[in-house]
Amino acid sequence: MPLEIPAFIEQQLACWPLARRNYDALSQVRNRTLTVDGIPVRLQFNPARAVSSQAKLDAKTLAERPCFLCPQQRPPEQISADLFGKYVLLVNPFPITPVHLTLAAREHRPQQLDETSLLDFLQLAKAFPHYTLLFNGANAGASAPDHFHFQLTNTDYYPLPIEASTPLVARSSWSGDRPEALLQAWKSTGWDDRLCNFFVRYDAQRWTLTVFPRKTHRPTQYYDGSLLISPGAIDMTGTLVITRESDFDRITADDIRDIYRQVSRL
Numbered sequence: 001m002p003l004e005i006p007a008f009i010e011q012q013l014a015c016w017p018l019a020r021r022n023y024d025a026l027s028q029v030r031n032r033t034l035t036v037d038g039i040p041v042r043l044q045f046n047p048a049r050a051v052s053s054q055a056k057l058d059a060k061t062l063a064e065r066p067c068f069l070c071p072q073q074r075p076p077e078q079i080s081a082d083l084f085g086k087y088v089l090l091v092n093p094f095p096i097t098p099v100h101l102t103l104a105a106r107e108h109r110p111q112q113l114d115e116t117s118l119l120d121f122l123q124l125a126k127a128f129p130h131y132t133l134l135f136n137g138a139n140a141g142a143s144a145p146d147h148f149h150f151q152l153t154n155t156d157y158y159p160l161p162i163e164a165s166t167p168l169v170a171r172s173s174w175s176g177d178r179p180e181a182l183l184q185a186w187k188s189t190g191w192d193d194r195l196c197n198f199f200v201r202y203d204a205q206r207w208t209l210t211v212f213p214r215k216t217h218r219p220t221q222y223y224d225g226s227l228l229i230s231p232g233a234i235d236m237t238g239t240l241v242i243t244r245e246s247d248f249d250r251i252t253a254d255d256i257r258d259i260y261r262q263v264s265r266l
């Protein structure tokens with residue numbers, strides 16, 4: 001390519017005060033860990049994420065709001081870099097992970113992972129072998145289900161191996177050096193991509209693709225207002241992003257088990 005991710009982020013943060021503020025705040029977020037059925041679950045109090053995790057995602061709201069991934073509506077401060085002539089690299093101004101980028105399709109098209117875009121996903125992971133890429137299905141945490149995008153995060157952010165199974169959250173994982181074999185593995189599940197979270201990592205000439213099948217996007221606690229938790233891909237790996245401080249302080253292991261039971265297709 002070659003594209004140096006740290007230099008790209010620095011260039012962006014130097015000219016976009018909002019992004020700079022949110023990346024600086026990330027180094028001071030509160031974390032704590034609760035053990036649920038023997039599994040450590042990290043809680044991250046990250047109030048800047050409210051804009052994303054509490055986004056209204058109904059068709060009417062999406063149709064009426066300007067798409068923030070289309071070039072004519074992106075903030076004027078936001079820089080971009082070309083990827084394969086098909087995608088653009090953008091800094092996510094509301095980061096969860098210390099490196100958090102968006103890889104947005106050049107054209108406005110729905111968040112639907114077909115064969116071509118799954119192969120793109122693998123090739124993009126190969127282009128950035130030190131990072132972990134993810135894809136939120138349209139009904140599984142994507143805050144822009146109307147504009148196709150992947151995300152890039154740093155691999156050392158995840159406390160547990162993403163592919164390691166736990167009794168809390170269902171997932172399937174495959175490794176291999178042939179993209180077609182991984183594509184077939186995914187297709188053989190018969191799962192609806194709109195209700196799945198995907199991760200891919202490329203290391204030592206092999207891809208590891210992990211898929212989290214979901215029953216639903218948000219748990220009942222979100223809708224009754226008792227816990228504003230809206231799980232996307234990162235939450236399924238065992239780091240729950242919490243945007244309201246009272247939720248962060250009082251959530252229990254029982255709450256977490258119940259939330260995962262509702263949203264994961266166990």
Ligand SMILES: [Zn+2]
Pocket residue numbers: 067068069070107108109146147
């Ligand atoms: Zn768009």
